[in-house]
Amino acid sequence: MLWVAVIGLVMTVAAVAVAGRRALFLFKLATVGPPAPERIEYAKAHAGDEAKAQLVEVFGQKKLLKWTPSGVAHFFVMWAFFILLTVYIEAYGAIIQGAITGTPDFHIPLIGTWGVLGFLQDFIAVACLLGLVAFAAIRIKNSPGKLGRDSRFSGSHLGGAWLVLFMIFNIIWTLFLARGAAAANGNFPYSSGAFASLALGDVLPQNALLEEIALLLHIGFMLVFLVIVVHSKHLHIFTAPLNVLFSRRPDGLGAAVEMRVDGKPVDFEDEDLDPERLGRGKIGDTTWKGFLDFYSCTECGRCQSQCPAWNTDKPLSPKMLILDQRDHAFKVAPYLMAADQDQHKDTDVLALLEKPLVGEDGVIHPDVLWSCTNCGACVEQCPVDIEHIDHILDMRRYQVMVESSFPSEAGVMVKNLENKGNPWGMSEMKRADWIEELDFEVELVDEKMPEDTEYLFWVGCAGALEDRAKKTTKAVAELLHIAGVKFAVLGPMEACTGDPARRLGMEYLFNMLAQQNIETLNEAGVKKIVATCPHCFNTLANEYPQLGGTYEVVHHTQLLAKLVDEGLLTPVTPIEEKITYHDPCFLGRHNKVYSQPRDIMSKVPGVQTQEMHRHKDRGFCCGAGGARMWMEERIGKRINTERVDEALTTNPDTVSTACPFCMVMLGDAINEKKNNGEAKESLEVVDVAQLLIKSVKTPT
Known part of the structure; x- marks a missing residue:
């Protein structure tokens, strides 16, 4: 066994040196x-x-297990690496002990002869082999050669993936060969539990050389695999x-990553700030x-x-x-x-x-x-x-x-934000025009929040200035009024939260708008905010704290669902419609608000809900986020058209959502479908709040 120890030691030192050199390179580069x-x-x-x-x-492996077949396969392969570390302790122990005593019958102290450990080692190794088969099948089924762009492996380094699967296979079969040979020679630490190794031991001949060669092969494949890993995509291990x-x-x-220079939040007032360091x-x-x-x-x-x-x-x-x-x-x-x-x-x-x-x-x-x-x-x-x-x-x-x-049309949006405080360039005095269309009074903040007012209703640029979104604004205001929730609005004092500017990359303009709004909110003594736009909601709740503006912010669907649960709003009028709900990205994925809009619809009598194929955390975008609302879509199929095509597969009477951007994008695509005769004329896009107010108000 001395020659085995020498070769094993030399291989280990060489492989660790190569892997260590690569690790040092990666650290220095990072x-x-x-x-x-x-x-x-x-x-x-x-x-x-x-x-x-x-x-x-x-x-x-929570995220991987969302994709069940590949997730389960990866789970077992990954856990094989953890559990089989005990096999390497046994392998190196056997080499050392064999070199000293001539008999490689090493076992881990205390637990090394426990049948449960032997069973776990064999079970996870067999599961790993099955996982490799699953990986191979998945890669063949989803091959870019077959599916082209539709394959999720399109663009990946395919050769490296197959090499790694081959190397893991070599590690597992040599593991069983070495353990089986050890069992045949009476050097195996387990008398029970290790079902596969013991079964192999029953059929393999008693041969010391076979055990030694198998052990070196197993360690050799493992060391080569280590070197491959640190030079490949499997570095993720x-x-x-x-x-x-x-x-x-x-x-x-949620929040966009805070912009930093030299590890510190950027200070646009710093005269020494080097513009080349931005972004x-x-x-x-x-x-x-x-x-x-x-x-x-x-x-x-x-x-x-x-x-x-x-x-x-x-x-x-x-x-x-x-x-x-x-x-x-x-x-x-x-x-x-x-x-x-x-x-x-x-x-x-x-x-x-x-x-x-x-x-x-x-x-x-x-x-x-x-x-x-x-x-x-x-x-x-x-x-x-x-x-x-x-x-x-x-x-x-x-x-x-x-x-x-950047795209030229986005420049118009930037100028409007700079000059008028909204992306459309409309006068700030128009922000309160929607109030005149209500039959009750809505309080405007005059420097300070009115007494006994619970919420500031952040209307948003779309909610105040875009005709389709104003319907949502009025519905929410009316619902809050019916429920007895006291609220006020900023009106002309409100400016864009800065979301379009920040998502475009214009951090300076976002900073300017945000600080202006934070100053207004703080001076008014605002503590709680309700917003109808998920982009405003996300910015106020998650991004303003970066600049010192911390408030309790809720989306209108969250507040309305709470009011329905508390009995302050009671849907009574049936709406006999089949409705499919579109998850706004900045409400759903970015802020994990999935249940409340659906809860509201489920409480409306007569509503039949039908989910689209892609929904909740796998919902499909409407195409408006990331400041795309103000950029023309010239490449490929329009995203909003793709989403509406999916919605139409549910044969809905209505498409509901909870975002003004989504209403515009989906509405435009539906109108195009209507013009082409691909959608029924009665199909419309409405906010969840519009459905609720329609049911809460008893027809007269």
Whole structure:
């Protein structure tokens, strides 16, 4: 056994040295960019939440198990790595003990002969083999060669995936060979439990050389696999737990990532602020958390399969957005990591460095960047917590604020926000016109909130100025009045929350609008806010605290559902209609409000609800988020048309939603369908509040 020990030791040292060298390279590359101290500070301050995330997402595989077949297969393969660590303790122990005593009958102290451990080792190894078969079947069934763009593996490095599956297979069969040979020779620590190994031991010959060769083969395949892992996409085995640890909580949705320079929140009043540092203009501007995203991508394509842009033939694939940056980073790594950058002046690396991060000939094409609706489907589905939207926003910020490069029609929206405080450029005095159409008084805030007023009703730009959205505004106001909820509105004192500006990448304008609104709200003494627009709701609740504006914010569907439950609103008039509900992305995925709109509809007599195929956390975007509301959609199929096509498969009488942007986008698509004779003339889009007020008010 001495020769086995020598060869095993040499192989181990060599493999660990190669893997360690690669790990050091990856660490140095990840830390070339700006720091992200907020990630570490948050993880320290919320250790309990992070521990729970590790248990649920890493060990429990919660996100992966949403996709049942592949999720179950991955669960068993991953747990095989954990449980079979005990086999490697046994293997190295056997080598060492065999070299010393000549008899490789090592077992782990205390638990090493326990039949339960032997059973677990064999069970998980067999389950791992079945998982490999499932993975192979899934990859063959969803091959890009068969499905093309419809395959979630389209664009992935397919050869590397098959190599890894082959290597894991080699590890498992050599594991059983080594354990079976040990059992045949009487060197196996388990007399029961290890069903597969003991069965093999019964059929294999007693042969010491076979046991030694099998042991070396098993360790050799494991070490080669280690080297392959740190040089491939399967690096996520090590980096995914770290990426989960340092990801934003509860997830990378809700608030847009705060813009930072040198790890500190950007201060636009700082005279020394270098404009070139705004956003991400080159790969070296990526923080180590961004590099962790690159390293952790499994190329599984779940994000791609759910992306509304990709599903309507646009160039954006969230997966390729990450992979293209990662591949570029690896190519220019020698330059990025060089202490003396001139040492690479005669290499091909410098040619790559001239390639812009975003551009017609850049790493990321502008059409990729501007196709994103910020819907969050990619972040929601990513099993390793990659924050795709954060990457997109950082690149947009540089393009908008430094390069002044963005879709021209969005420029009109920016000017309107700057000059009039709303995207349509209408006079702020029109913000209260809708009140005149009501038959009761709505209080306007005059410097201070009126006494005994519980909520500030944040009407929003669309709710005050867009005709279709004003119907929702009036319905909510009337429902609150009927329920006896005292509220007031800001009227002309209200300005856009800044969501369109921030999602476009115009962080400076967002900052200006937000600070203006926060000052107004704080001076008025506002504590509780109800908003009808999910974009306003999300910005007020999740983003204003970044600038010191902290309020209790609810969406109108949350408040109305509560009022119905409390008996303050009672739906009585039947609405005999078949209704399908569209989940607004910024209400659903971004803020996890799924049940309340459905609860309201379920309480309305006569309503028959029918879910679309894609709903709740897999709901499909209307196409308006990410400031896309103010950009023309010129590539592929229109997203709102795709969504309405899906809605029509339920044969609805009405499409309901809870967002003014969604009402506009879905309404426009339905009108187009009506003109083409593809939808019935009576079909309309309404807000949930409009359904409720129709049922609450008894016909006269």
